[in-house]
Each structure stands twice: as structure tokens, then as C-alpha cells.
Amino acid sequence: MNPIVTMYMRPTCPYCRRAELLLLQRGATDLRKLRIDLEPELRAEMIRRTGESTVPQIFIGDRYVGGCDQLVALDEAQGLTSLLAEDTV
Structure with missing residues (x-):
């Protein structure tokens, strides 16, 4: 089972x-x-x-990733796909 991604957000936030x-x-x-x-x-x-008080703030499973810039940096470092594919069971 893939991890739950939790994102604190506002719909109007680019x-x-x-x-x-x-x-x-x-x-x-x-x-x-x-x-x-x-x-x-x-x-x-x-x-x-x-x-932090700005959005988004993102958690993948229990791991705090940070905001959008940190998520993009994780992806550029080739870490996002593997983190999303981790088995949480």
C-alpha cells in the first residue's frame, strides 16, 4: 500500500x-x-x-517534506517517486 500524502493547502494557491x-x-x-x-x-x-505558516505543507506518510520548493527539490534529486512507492503496510 502506497503512503498517504497529506497536503495543507488553499485552492487558490498556485x-x-x-x-x-x-x-x-x-x-x-x-x-x-x-x-x-x-x-x-x-x-x-x-x-x-x-x-511554517505558508502553504502548501506536505507530508508523505509520516515524513514531513516541506513546501512546494522542497517537493520539487526532492523530485529533482530523484527521491520523490521512490518515496511515493514505499510500502507502508
């Missing part, structure tokens, strides 16, 4: 859209988008978990 597209292109099969614009308590949770 970085969120870019990150989502990259994740889907690389094989993410279970993408959970947590909209901090609809549920303000999620923003507090995101800040508590990451120490």
Missing part, C-alpha cells in the same frame, strides 16, 4: 496546485488535501506540526 500536479504525475494515489481556508483550526494544526 504553489499548492503545482505541488498537487507534481504529486499526481509521480504516482501519488492517496492525496488528502486539508483546506486551511475552510477549516481554520487546520491552520493552527499545520503550524504546530511544521513550524
Whole structure:
């Protein structure tokens, strides 16, 4: 079973859209988008978990990846596809 990808996001954020597209292109099969614009308590949770206040903030399984720039860097380092393919069972 592939890892769950959790992304704190806003739908109008271009970085969120870019990150989502990259994740889907690389094989993410279970993408959970947590909209901090609809549920303000999620923003507090995101800040508590990451120490960051900007979106997106991305977790692959239990691993904190960071924002869009960090996700792109992980992909460029050839690490994203293998991380998304890890068996979590």
C-alpha cells in the first residue's frame, strides 16, 4: 500500500496546485488535501506540526517534506517517486 500524502493547502494557491500536479504525475494515489481556508483550526494544526505558516505543507506518510520548493527539490534529486512507492503496510 502506497503512503498517504497529506497536503495543507488553499485552492487558490498556485504553489499548492503545482505541488498537487507534481504529486499526481509521480504516482501519488492517496492525496488528502486539508483546506486551511475552510477549516481554520487546520491552520493552527499545520503550524504546530511544521513550524511554517505558508502553504502548501506536505507530508508523505509520516515524513514531513516541506513546501512546494522542497517537493520539487526532492523530485529533482530523484527521491520523490521512490518515496511515493514505499510500502507502508
